[in-house]
Amino acid sequence: MSRRKTDEEYRQTGAFRFFRWLSGSKDAYIDTVEMKPQTEAVETKEEEERREAEHKHAVEKAYDSNNRAIIVFNKIYRLVAAIFTVFLLVSLIYAVSYLPKIGDADNATSNEVARRYIENGVQETGAVNIVSGMILTYRAFDTFGETNVLFIATCCVMLMLMLDEKILEKMDGRDDRRFEPKSDPILKTMASFLCPVIFIFAIYILFNGHLSPGGGFSGGAVLGAGMIIYVNAFGFKNTQRFFNETIYKIAKISALCMYGLIGSYFYITGANHIANHIPLGKVGELISGGIILPINIVVGIEVACTMYAFYALFRRGGL
Amino acid sequence: MLVLTIMLLVFLIVCSVAVSFTKNLFNAMLIYMSFSLVMSIVWVILESPDLAITEAAVGAGITSVLFFITLKKIRAISLEDSDKHADNMENHKSETLE
Numbered sequence: 001m002s003r004r005k006t007d008e009e010y011r012q013t014g015a016f017r018f019f020r021w022l023s024g025s026k027d028a029y030i031d032t033v034e035m036k037p038q039t040e041a042v043e044t045k046e047e048e049e050r051r052e053a054e055h056k057h058a059v060e061k062a063y064d065s066n067n068r069a070i071i072v073f074n075k076i077y078r079l080v081a082a083i084f085t086v087f088l089l090v091s092l093i094y095a096v097s098y099l100p101k102i103g104d105a106d107n108a109t110s111n112e113v114a115r116r117y118i119e120n121g122v123q124e125t126g127a128v129n130i131v132s133g134m135i136l137t138y139r140a141f142d143t144f145g146e147t148n149v150l151f152i153a154t155c156c157v158m159l160m161l162m163l164d165e166k167i168l169e170k171m172d173g174r175d176d177r178r179f180e181p182k183s184d185p186i187l188k189t190m191a192s193f194l195c196p197v198i199f200i201f202a203i204y205i206l207f208n209g210h211l212s213p214g215g216g217f218s219g220g221a222v223l224g225a226g227m228i229i230y231v232n233a234f235g236f237k238n239t240q241r242f243f244n245e246t247i248y249k250i251a252k253i254s255a256l257c258m259y260g261l262i263g264s265y266f267y268i269t270g271a272n273h274i275a276n277h278i279p280l281g282k283v284g285e286l287i288s289g290g291i292i293l294p295i296n297i298v299v300g301i302e303v304a305c306t307m308y309a310f311y312a313l314f315r316r317g318g319l
Numbered sequence: 320m321l322v323l324t325i326m327l328l329v330f331l332i333v334c335s336v337a338v339s340f341t342k343n344l345f346n347a348m349l350i351y352m353s354f355s356l357v358m359s360i361v362w363v364i365l366e367s368p369d370l371a372i373t374e375a376a377v378g379a380g381i382t383s384v385l386f387f388i389t390l391k392k393i394r395a396i397s398l399e400d401s402d403k404h405a406d407n408m409e410n411h412k413s414e415t416l417e
Contacts, residue, residue, distance in 0.1 A: 129369075131367075131369055132369075205372065213368035213369045213371075213372065214368075214369060214372055215369065217373055218369060218372040218373045218376065221372075221373055221376035221377045221380075221381065222372065222376045224376075224381060225376050225380040225381055228380075228381065228384060307377075307381050310381070310385060311381070311384060311385065311388070314385055314388045314389060314392075315388050
C-alpha cells in the first residue's frame with residue numbers, strides 16, 4: 001500500500017509543479033523577471049497643448065496646396081507609379097506569350113509523373129477522384145503541412161484577438177451585435193431552411209471526397225460557412241450548445257493528431273517499401289480508398305473549426 | 320460555351336479594374352465577392368469542380384465575411400442614419416434594463 005504524502009512533501013514533487021504549470025495557477029514571470037507596476041499616463045496641460053500644436057502644424061504642412069515640395073513629390077509619385085504599372089503589365093504579358101499552349105502534347109507538365117498518376121492512380125489509391133487520391137496519398141506529407149499551417153494560423157489569431165472570459169461575460173453580446181439587428185426574421189427563416197441543407201451537403205462532400213469532386217478542404221469550408229450562417233441567425237448562445245471552446249479544442253487537436261498518426265503510418269510504410277495493411281476496398285464504393293476517407297474527414301473537421309474560429313474571434317474575441 | 324467563357328472573363332477583368340477605381344470600401348467588397356463567384360463558374364468551365372466548391376465557399380463566403388467584420392470593427396464602413404438611431408435606442412434600452 002502506498003504511503004499518502006503530506007501536503008508539504010507533495011509540493012516538492014515534480015507532479016505538483018507539472019499540474020500547477022498545466023492549470024496556469026502560477027505566473028511564470030513572478031520572481032524571475034523584474035516588473036514595475038503600471039502607472040496611468042498623466043499629461044499636463046502644457047504638454048497636451050504642445051502636442052496638439054505640433055499635430056496641427058504637421059497637418060497644415062502636409063495638406064498645404066502651396067507647398068512646392070509636396071506638389072513636386074505628388075507629380076513624381078504618379079509618374080513613377082504609372083511607369084511601374086506599365087512595366088509590370090508588359091513584362092507579365094511578355095512572359096505569358098512564352099508559355100506553352102494548353103493541352104499540347106509536348107508540354108512540360110505532361111511528363112512521367114502525371115502519366116503515372118493517371119494510369120496507376122486508381123489501382124494504387126483506390127480513389128476514383130484522381131485529385132483527391134493524389135493529394136492525400138502520393139502527396140499526403142504536403143497536405144499535412146497545409147493542415148498544420150491552418151492550425152498555426154488559428155493559434156496566431158487566438159493570441160492576438162482572444163479576450164478574457166470575464167471581459168466577454170461583461171460585454172454579454174452588447175459589443176458583439178452593436179452594428180447588427182438582433183434576431184432578424186428574414187435571416188432566421190432563411191437560415192432554418194438553408195442550414196440543414198448546407199450541413200448535409202458539406203458532409204456529403206466530405207464523405208465522397210474519393211468518389212466525386214470535393215474532399216477535405218472543400219467540405220470543411222462549406223461546413224464552416226454553414227456554421228457562420230447559423231451563428232449570424234441564431235446568435236452565439238445557441239451555437240455554444242453544440243460548439244463551444246472545449247469541443248473546439250478537442251476536435252481540432254484530435255483531428256490534427258489523427259492525421260499525424262494515419263499519415264506517419266503511411267509515410268513510414270511507403271518510404272521503407274513495407275507492405276501497406278490498410279485495405280483499399282472495391283473501387284467506387286463509399287467505404288474504399290484506404291486512408292483517403294478518414295483523412296478527408298479529419299481535414300474537414302480541422303478546416304471547419306478554423307473557419308468558424310476565425311469568424312468568432314474576429315467578431316467577438318471568443319468562441 | 321465559348322461566348323459564355325469570354326463574357327465571364329471580360330466580367331473578371333472589369334471587376335478587377337473597377338475594384339482599383341472605387342473609393343467606397345463597401346463597394347470594393349461587393350465587387351470582390353462577385354469576382355469570386357464568377358471565378359468559381361470559370362473553374363467549372365475549366366473542369367476543376369474541386370476548386371469551384373472551395374472558391375465559392377472560401378473566396379465568396381468566408382473571406383468576404385471576415386473583411387466585412389474587420390471593416391465594421393475599424394468603422395471603415397459608414398453606417399446609415401437609421402441604423403445609428405436603432406443602435407442608440409438599443410444601447411439605451413439595455414442600459415435601462417440593468
